Structures are given as structure tokens and as C-alpha cells.
Amino acid sequence: MSLKGKMLIAQGGGPTAVINQSLVGAILEARRNPNVTEVYGALRGVDGIVNENFLDLDFETEENLERVACTPASSLLSTRVKPDREYCHRMFEVIRHHDVRYFYYIGGNDSSDTVRIVKEFADEADYDLVAVHIPKTIDNDLMENDHTPGFGSAARYVVQAFQGVNQDNRSLGGVYLGIVMGRHAGFLTAASALAGTFEDDGPHLIYLPEVPFVMEEFIKDVKEAYEKHGRCVVAVSEGICDADGTPVITKLVKAEADDHGNVQLSGTGALGDLLSREIKDKLGITRVRADTYGYPQRSFMGVVSDVDAREAREVGAMAAKFGRDSLSGSVAIKRTGNYAVRYDLVPLESVAAKTKVMPKEFINKKGNHVTKAFLEYVRPLVGSSMPECARLRSPQVERTFHKKLEEKADV
Amino acid sequence: MSLKGKMLIAQGGGPTAVINQSLVGAILEARRNPNVTEVYGALRGVDGIVNENFLDLDFETEENLERVACTPASSLLSTRVKPDREYCHRMFEVIRHHDVRYFYYIGGNDSSDTVRIVKEFADEADYDLVAVHIPKTIDNDLMENDHTPGFGSAARYVVQAFQGVNQDNRSLGGVYLGIVMGRHAGFLTAASALAGTFEDDGPHLIYLPEVPFVMEEFIKDVKEAYEKHGRCVVAVSEGICDADGTPVITKLVKAEADDHGNVQLSGTGALGDLLSREIKDKLGITRVRADTYGYPQRSFMGVVSDVDAREAREVGAMAAKFGRDSLSGSVAIKRTGNYAVRYDLVPLESVAAKTKVMPKEFINKKGNHVTKAFLEYVRPLVGSSMPECARLRSPQVERTFHKKLEEKADV
Numbered sequence: 157m158s159l160k161g162k163m164l165i166a167q168g169g170g171p172t173a174v175i176n177q178s179l180v181g182a183i184l185e186a187r188r189n190p191n192v193t194e195v196y197g198a199l200r201g202v203d204g205i206v207n208e209n210f211l212d213l214d215f216e217t218e219e220n221l222e223r224v225a226c227t228p229a230s231s232l233l234s235t236r237v238k239p240d241r242e243y244c245h246r247m248f249e250v251i252r253h254h255d256v257r258y259f260y261y262i263g264g265n266d267s268s269d270t271v272r273i274v275k276e277f278a279d280e281a282d283y284d285l286v287a288v289h290i291p292k293t294i295d296n297d298l299m300e301n302d303h304t305p306g307f308g309s310a311a312r313y314v315v316q317a318f319q320g321v322n323q324d325n326r327s328l329g330g331v332y333l334g335i336v337m338g339r340h341a342g343f344l345t346a347a348s349a350l351a352g353t354f355e356d357d358g359p360h361l362i363y364l365p366e367v368p369f370v371m372e373e374f375i376k377d378v379k380e381a382y383e384k385h386g387r388c389v390v391a392v393s394e395g396i397c398d399a400d401g402t403p404v405i406t407k408l409v410k411a412e413a414d415d416h417g418n419v420q421l422s423g424t425g426a427l428g429d430l431l432s433r434e435i436k437d438k439l440g441i442t443r444v445r446a447d448t449y450g451y452p453q454r455s456f457m458g459v460v461s462d463v464d465a466r467e468a469r470e471v472g473a474m475a476a477k478f479g480r481d482s483l484s485g486s487v488a489i490k491r492t493g494n495y496a497v498r499y500d501l502v503p504l505e506s507v508a509a510k511t512k513v514m515p516k517e518f519i520n521k522k523g524n525h526v527t528k529a530f531l532e533y534v535r536p537l538v539g540s541s542m543p544e545c546a547r548l549r550s551p552q553v554e555r556t557f558h559k560k561l562e563e564k565a566d567v
Numbered sequence: 568m569s570l571k572g573k574m575l576i577a578q579g580g581g582p583t584a585v586i587n588q589s590l591v592g593a594i595l596e597a598r599r600n601p602n603v604t605e606v607y608g609a610l611r612g613v614d615g616i617v618n619e620n621f622l623d624l625d626f627e628t629e630e631n632l633e634r635v636a637c638t639p640a641s642s643l644l645s646t647r648v649k650p651d652r653e654y655c656h657r658m659f660e661v662i663r664h665h666d667v668r669y670f671y672y673i674g675g676n677d678s679s680d681t682v683r684i685v686k687e688f689a690d691e692a693d694y695d696l697v698a699v700h701i702p703k704t705i706d707n708d709l710m711e712n713d714h715t716p717g718f719g720s721a722a723r724y725v726v727q728a729f730q731g732v733n734q735d736n737r738s739l740g741g742v743y744l745g746i747v748m749g750r751h752a753g754f755l756t757a758a759s760a761l762a763g764t765f766e767d768d769g770p771h772l773i774y775l776p777e778v779p780f781v782m783e784e785f786i787k788d789v790k791e792a793y794e795k796h797g798r799c800v801v802a803v804s805e806g807i808c809d810a811d812g813t814p815v816i817t818k819l820v821k822a823e824a825d826d827h828g829n830v831q832l833s834g835t836g837a838l839g840d841l842l843s844r845e846i847k848d849k850l851g852i853t854r855v856r857a858d859t860y861g862y863p864q865r866s867f868m869g870v871v872s873d874v875d876a877r878e879a880r881e882v883g884a885m886a887a888k889f890g891r892d893s894l895s896g897s898v899a900i901k902r903t904g905n906y907a908v909r910y911d912l913v914p915l916e917s918v919a920a921k922t923k924v925m926p927k928e929f930i931n932k933k934g935n936h937v938t939k940a941f942l943e944y945v946r947p948l949v950g951s952s953m954p955e956c957a958r959l960r961s962p963q964v965e966r967t968f969h970k971k972l973e974e975k976a977d978v
Contacts, residue, residue: 171738173731196964210964223957229734231959236739253968320584320866323640327582328647332862424843425836425859432835447861448836451743455731458954459870543869546634548642553607553621557664 159284159482160191161257164210167292168201168263168270169236171229172306173313173460174468175292178262179232180225181472182290183213189480192258201235201263202270205247210254225469228455230262239270248277251285258479262290262472265298268486269508275484288475289486289504292468294454297341299510300502302491305471308464308537310337310453311347314391315538317449318351319545322358322389330443331378331388331435334359335428337453339395341513342366344453347534348391349526353545358389359525365395366514367523369404374431375438377524382441394427394448404430424448461539467497474499495536570695570893571602572668575621578703579612579674579681580647582640583717584724584871585879586703589673590643591636592883593701594624600891603669612646612674613681616658621665636880639866641673650681659688662696669890673701673883676709679897680919686895699886700897700915703879705865708752710921711913713902716882719875719948721748721864722758725802726949728860729762730956733769733800741854742789742799742846745770746839748864750806752924753777755864758945759802760937764956769800770936776806777925778934780815785842786849788935793852805838805859815841835859872950878908885910906947 163186167175179197186192195213198204211232216224224231239247251259251274261271268289278285291298294310314336325332336345342364349362360381363369381388396404405427428446435444471487478487478501485501486508492498518530574597578586590608597603606624609615622643627635635642650658662670662685672682679700689696702709705721725747736743747756753775760773771792774780792799807815816838839857846855882898889896889912896912897919903909929941 167738171735197959197961208964208966208968211959211961212964213959213961215961216959220957220960223955224959226954227734227956227958228731230738234738250968253971254964316868316870317863319868320639321862323638323868324582324862324866327578327641327645424840424857426840429835429837445862446835447863448859449863450858451732451735451856452728452858452860452863455735457727457730457734457956459727543637544634545638545868546631547638548608548622548624548627548635549631550608550622550624550626553619553623553665555619557619557661560664 158191159257159286160193161255162194162196163192163258163260164196164198164205164251164254164256165232165260166198166201166204166262167230167232167234168261168267169234170294170454171234172292172294172454173228173309173456174306174465175229175262176227176231177225177465177468178290178292178305178472180221181469182260182476183216183221184218185473185476186258189476191480196254196256197232200233201237202239202243202247203235203237204232205250206243208250228457238266239273241273244270244273245277248274248281252281252283257285259285259287260290260475260479262292264293265507265509265511268504272504272508275504286479286482287484288479289507290471290475291487291489291507294344295338295341296343297511297513299507299512300486300488302489302497303537304489305464305468306454307343308461308539309459310344311534312461312538313453313456313459314344314347314449315350316459316543318348318359318389318391319543321447322351323545325358325387325389328443329387330445331382331390331441333390333392333428333431333446335392335394335446335448337449338365338393340365340511342393343514345391345393346514346518346526346530347538349531350534350538354547356385359391360385360388361390362525363390363392363396364514364519365393365397366519368399369396370399371434375434378435379439382439392427392431461537463537463539471499569602570668570697571604572666573605573607574603574669574671575607575609575616575662575665575667576643576671577609577612577615577673578641578643578645579672579678580645581705581865582645583703583705583865584639584720584867585717585876586640586673587638587642588636588876588879589701589703589716589883591632592880593671593887594627594632595629596884596887597669600887602891607665607667608643611644612648613650613654613658614646614648615643616661617654619661639868649677650684652684655681655684656688659685659692663692663694668696670696670698671701671886671890673703675704676918676920676922679915683915683919686915697890697893698895699890700918701882701886702898702900702918705755706749706752707754708922708924710918710923711897711899713900713908714948715900716875716879717865718754719872719950720870721755722945723872723949724864724867724870725755725758725860726761727870727954729759729770729800729802730954732858733762734956736769736798736800739854740798741856742793742801742852744801744803744839744842744857746803746805746857746859748860749776749804751776751922753804754925756802756804757925757929757937757941758949760942761945761949765958767796770802771796771799772801773936774801774803774807775925775930776804776808777930779810780807781810782845786845789846790850793850803838803842872948874948874950882910
């Protein structure tokens with residue numbers, strides 16, 4: 157079947173450092189498809205479709221596209237709007253009006269659901285439409301995927317941050333908390349475990365949304381690590397919840413929810429400050445510092461996993477290849493070796509509106525760190541040429557001055 | 568004069584990403600000086616001198632030293648202890664006991680003062696001691712120096728962070744605040760201005776400790792920028808003070824002061840959260856996010872200015888070269904071209920316990936951004952090969968669907 161018509165592509169949800177790789181991968185691959193008459197980009201995701209805000213991307217030079225691919229955050233801009241069925245129907249109306257036959261949406265599980273509904277409307281109207289969801293999310297929480305584009309680069313950022321703060325904490329002592337993004341899935345926080353080079357390197361403790369957070373146990377863990385190492389570095393997911401599933405942070409801040417009903421976790425230092433206070437009060441440690449890594453995790457310019465960038469490019473290109481064969485669905489990354497991947501097209505409903513979390517075999521028994529299996533899983537994803545930390549290895553000089561003083565004192 | 572004896576080196580205060588370059592520069596240069604009998608490193612700065620905790624650094628291979636040089640934060644560990652005269656005298660006693668003749672201390676203006684006092688004790692005791700202060704600080708606030716080692720890499724981190732969050736804010740809109748380190752001097756916050764590529768890129772507003780912070784004006788500025796750009800990115804120094812010189816943050820948090828009387832500004836998200844609340848309350852903007860960049864600014868692994876790394880190495884090497892000629896003082900970086908530097912040895916008292924702040928010509932008239940003169944000053948310091956942001960440049964497609972709808976509505 158050769159379906160002739162326009163292609164429309166958009167980007168939704170929270171951006172990543174490599175989301176434009178997927179955009180450019182799809183555009184360049186579509187240019188090789190003679191049935192694609194024009195390539196349109198919708199501005200601000202679904203909002204741009206409903207409101208018919210399209211860019212004619214045929215005007216883009218390959219040179220500029222390659223530079224856009226290396227720029228973080230959605231070049232077509234994004235949106236947090238969650239379309240209901242009526243909204244999706246309006247999207248479909250605009251798509252039909254413009255004779256769009258190839259619809260690609262780069263986003264998370266909500267975006268996958270949107271693509272599914274739009275495709276349903278097309279099918280109901282007997283309108284031939286190829287609709288493909290292209291995965292992205294730094295949370296790494298999409299079903300069907302071994303991992304998601306955007307995760308590797310965010311994980312690399314987190315690792316490089318913890319490599320540095322671990323050195324800093326070693327220099328000046330005390331307790332250091334790094335608060336990492338991740339609403340339901342702890343993959344990104346867990347990735348911090350790659351930061352250690354030496355046996356006593358941090359993070360010494362890792363707290364994930366998958367494990368119920370108990371303040372008393374947290375304080376006990378910190379005390380133990382602090383006594384052992386004379387210092388302590390902790391990675392905490394912003395999404396940690398107590399035993400009844402309530403995010404710890406909602407106890408602190410006036411909840412601000414978006415259209416998806418998600419409470420704001422990022423862009424505030426409240427959780428880190430709360431945990432710092434608890435440690436100071438309960439353990440009497442004076443030097444306690446908390447950093448909330450925030451948006452640089454998904455957008456920091458110049459810290460990108462080469463593996464992640466390549467795969468993000470490929471999921472975009474594969475979407476256009478599946479589309480050329482008139483196949484609809486969601487592109488999924490499957491791991492086929494150590495390290496190798498393959499791209500499958502899976503049903504949209506298998507990804508839509510579901511969330512994957514850390515499996516048990518990735519979390520240690522005490523629930524405050526990760527396992528070797530997780531390290532093996534995550535290591536290839538952060539990419540090659542990771543910077544390496546080194547230490548001085550010289551022997552201690554004999555304390556002859558103090559020895560002399562003591563001898564004097566003995567006399 | 569050929570002074571024969573041991574060399575002792577230490578690192579003090581807040582670490583930087585390149586402070587070990589200075590350490591390694593001094594060690595390697597000292598190895599070429601036949602009068603240096605042994606090279607000792609004191610652990611934890613002045614504390615390690617008083618307590619005689621020395622490493623015999625002659626055991627370090629050059630290979631390991633080169634790797635240490637690329638590792639952030641003080642490899643000899645650090646301290647926040649501020650020595651009084653008695654403390655300095657004890658330092659001198661240990662120095663004399665070990666026949667140390669070359670004393671190098673890498674640190675900020677407080678460290679320079681310590682070196683000055685120790686040298687005074689040596690002079691009073693007729694003990695030949697070469698004492699050289701090696702500058703470092705991400706705050707860039709040392710007198711006599713065009714800029715300080717450590718600043719360029721921290722500035723590069725800040726620029727890359729703002730490049731990214733500017734794209735992220737462009738994707739999703741709202742107001743974004745990035746809180747940047749800097750107690751009295753705004754250089755690091757001001758460096759964020761380099762992040763903009765396009766005319767409407769952020770940071771749109773920059774608030775420095777040098778300019779009294781007035782909440783009403785801040786809110787007015789944000790409103791204006793938000794109305795102009797449909798979004799707003801703001802860089803705020805953690806050290807901003809109101810008209811009577813009180814840090815805005817001290818109104819919020821239980822003050823925790825160190826031995827130097829410095830109140831804790833970093834490692835808490837309180838300032839960003841306060842400013843966010845004000846914007847939400849006063850302007851009714853719902854999407855307001857604040858990130859406090861914290862310790863990654865001075866320690867992030869792998870983001871280093873090549874210029875900064877080179878100069879940090881050179882100030883260390885120059886200290887050892889001046890020392891070989893039996894010259895005491897503080898090594899200072901002087902700018903001699905665009906871009907070229909020279910290293911002078913200046914009197915310790917000219918650097919000691921003084922703070923340099925942003926000169927007026929670097930701050931715009933309204934006091935909420937920087938001037939071109941500052942951009943020219945700072946650009947070479949962040950190093951070469953800065954990543955570059957790009958945008959799509961395609962024309963908008965005609966909104967024929969909505970035109971048709973409107974025509975129908977008119978009938």
C-alpha cells in the first residue's frame with residue numbers, strides 16, 4: 157500500500173536532552189519517502205494540532221537540523237495539556253483537513269494514549285492514517301521498552317553530578333543529599349550508583365519511590381553511614397512516598413497539580429530542606445547540605461550519552477520507516493545483547509497510560525541502594541567516555557612533632 | 568640564595584573543579600627544584616598542618632597526578648577552620664619541626680591571610696621560609712586578580728545550565744529561576760548572560776549581590792519580561808541583599824554560620840522557593856519553577872573550562888617557580904591581552920581578607936542584567952568549544968482549517 161499525503165510531527169510532555177534527535181531522525185527519514193508530500197511540525201504538541209499551528213519543516217536545511225538535534229528540549233515546543241476524547245477528535249479533524257497521512261508524536265505514556273485515540277477516530281472515519289508514537293522520557297518508565305530515549309543522558313548528568321559532589325563531600329565532610337527527578341520510577345535516582353569509583357565513594361544510600369520511605373529508618377541509615385565513613389552522600393528521589401503511597405513532599409508544599417493530576421515535585425527545594433532539618437535535629441550533625449537537581453537533569457547543554465543520542469535518533473527514524481510501510485504503533489527499544497538493541501513496533505495500548513517501575517531485582521534487600529544487576533543494566537546507557545575520578549595514594553608521614561610533644565609531656 | 572628543605576602544600580576552603588590542577592602544577596614544578604628535599608601534602612588544610620597529618624607526595628606517579636588534576640574538589644581534602652594567630656603559630660611550629668622551607672597554600676582570601684601570618688612568625692623567628700598563596704575561588708572575588716582559578720569552570724557550568732533551562736522554559740513556558748552561588752560577588756551569576764544565543768533567549772533578568780534587592784522591582788521586572796516573551800528565565804545570586812545589606816535568605820532560614828562568620832547560603836532551596844511564591848502570589852502565574860544549582864556548580868565532573876584548567880595548573884607551577892627564587896607572596900593573574908595572561912607575585916596583604924565585587928561598568932543601569940563590557944570580560948574565561956543551541960527556522964503554515972471554520976461561522 158502506498159499512502160500519499162503529508163506528515164505531521166509533534167513533541168509532548170517534559171522535554172529531554174535528546175528529544176530533538178528523534179524529531180530530526182523522523183524528518184530526515186521521511187524525506188526519503190516519496191509518498192510524503194510535505195513535512196509539518198506542530199508547535200506545542202497537541203495544542204498546536206488543535207489550533208493548527210504548523211511549521212513547514214521542508215524549509216529546514218540538514219545543517220540546521222543537525223544542530224537542532226544537539227539542542228536540548230523540544231524544538232517544536234511542548235505542552236502539558238492532556239487531551240480528552242473530544243480534544244483528540246478535534247485533532248483528527250485538523251489532521252484530515254490537511255491531508256496528513258503520517259502522524260508521529262514524540263512523548264511519554266500519555267502521548268502514546270493520545271496517538272491511540274486519534275488513530276481510533278481515523279479508523280472510525282475510514283480515513284487512512286499511519287500513527288506512530290515515538291518514546292521519550294527521562295523517567296525510563298515506559299512499558300515494553302528496555303529503556304527510553306532521554307533516560308541515558310539524564311542518568312549521565314546525575315552520575316557526573318554525584319561524581320563531583322562525592323568529591324566535594326569527601327573534602328569538607330558532613331552529610332550531602334542530592335534530590336533527583338522521578339515521580340513513580342526510581343531509575344534516574346538509582347543511576348547515581350554509577351558515580352562511585354572507590355569502595356567508600358558515595359552515594360552511600362539511595363532512596364527510591366518504589367520503596368516505602370520511613371523517616372526513622374532513613375535517619376538510622378544516615379547515622380550508620382556517617383559513622384562508618386565520617387561523611388555521607390545520599391541520593392533521594394523526589395517521588396519518595398510513605399507506606400500509604402503519599403509523596404513525602406506533599407506534606408510540605410501547597411500541592412500544585414497539572415492537567416494530568418500530577419503534583420509538582422520539581423522546581424522546589426522543599427523535600428531536600430525537610431530531610432536536612434531532620435538529620436540536623438535527630439543526629440546533631442551540623443554540616444548537612446541538600447541540592448535539588450531540578451531541570452538541568454533533563455536539559456543540561458553538552459552532557460549527553462552518545463548511546464542515548466544515537467538511539468533517540470534511531471527511534472525517530474524507525475517510526476518513519478514503520479510509517480512508510482503503513483504500520484501504526486509505538487516504537488519500543490528491546491535489548492538484544494550486551495550491549496545491542498533492536499526496535500520493535502508494539503501496539504499503542506501496550507504502552508499507553510501505563511507506568512513501569514524498578515523491578516525488585518534492581519533494589520537491594522534493605523531498600524536503600526541498588527543491586528549489581530541494576531549497575532549492569534544501566535552502565536551501557538550512560539554512554540562512553542565517562543570522566544573518571546582519581547585520588548592521591550601517598551603514605552602518611554610519621555607524626556614526629558606530636559610524638560616529641562607527648563614524650564615531653566611524659567617526663 | 569638556595570634554600571634547602573621540604574615543601575608543604577595544602578588546600579583550604581570551598582573546592583573548585585580545577586583546584587587539583589594547581590596542586591599538581593606545584594608538585595611537578597617542585598620536583599624540578601633540587602633544593603626541595605621532599606614534598607609533603609597536608610590533609611584538610613590548616614587542620615592537617617596543626618595536627619601533622621601529612622602525605623609524602625613523592626610517592627605519587629605522574630600518571631596518577633595527571634588523573635588527580637582532572638578530578639574536582641580538594642584531593643588533599645579541605646577545611647573551614649579559620650586560624651587565629653595562636654593557631655598560625657602552632658602551624659609554624661610544625662613547619663619548623665619538619666624543616667619545611669617551602670609552604671604553599673591553595674585557597675581564597677582567608678587562606679592568603681593565613682599564609683601571611685605564618686610567614687610573619689617565621690620572619691620573627693629568623694626562620695627562612697618561602698610562603699606562597701595560590702589563588703582559587705569560584706566566586707572570582709580576590710583582589711589583584713583579573714579573575715581566579717576555579718571561576719571559569721563554574722561559570723561554564725552555569726552557562727551550560729542556563730543554555731539548557733532556557734530551552735526547557737521555551738518549550739513549556741512560565742517563569743524559571745536559577746539560583747547561583749556567590750556570597751558577595753555576582754560574577755558567577757552574571758556569567759549566565761553568556762547562555763543566550765537568540766535575542767529573546769534567557770536569562771532575561773539577572774540579580775546580583777552588588778545591587779540592593781527590592782522585591783517590588785523584582786516582581787515588576789518579571790511581569791514585564793513575562794509579558795514581552797510569554798515566558799521568563801531569571802538568574803539570581805544566592806547572596807542578594809536588601810538595601811540595608813541583609814541577605815534576603817537570612818529572613819527565611821535559621822542562620823547557620825561557619826568559623827568565618829559566614830551564614831549558610833548554599834545547600835538549601837529556601838531562597839528560590841520564597842521568590843517563586845512571591846511571583847505566584849503577586850502575578851498569578853501558575854508555572855513558576857526554581858532550581859538552586861548548589862554544589863555541582865563547583866564540582867560537576869567533566870564540565871571544565873580548558874582555559875581555567877590551564878591557568879589553575881600555571882598558578883600552581885608559578886608558585887613553585889617563585890618559591891625556587893625564594894620569593895614569598897600571592898600569585899595573581901593579570902590580563903595582558905584578548906586573550907592573554909601573565910602571573911605576578913603580589914604582597915600577601917594585598918589579597919588577604921579582602922573581597923572584590925563586580926565593578927559598576929559590568930552591571931546595567933537598571934541593575935537587573937549585565938553590560939557588554941562584562942560579556943567581553945567573561946567570554947574567554949569559560950573556555951573553548953562551548954556547545955551551541957539551534958532553533959527550527961521554518962515558516963508557519965497557513966491556518967486554512969480555522970479560516971474555513973470562520974467562513975462557515977460568518978455565513
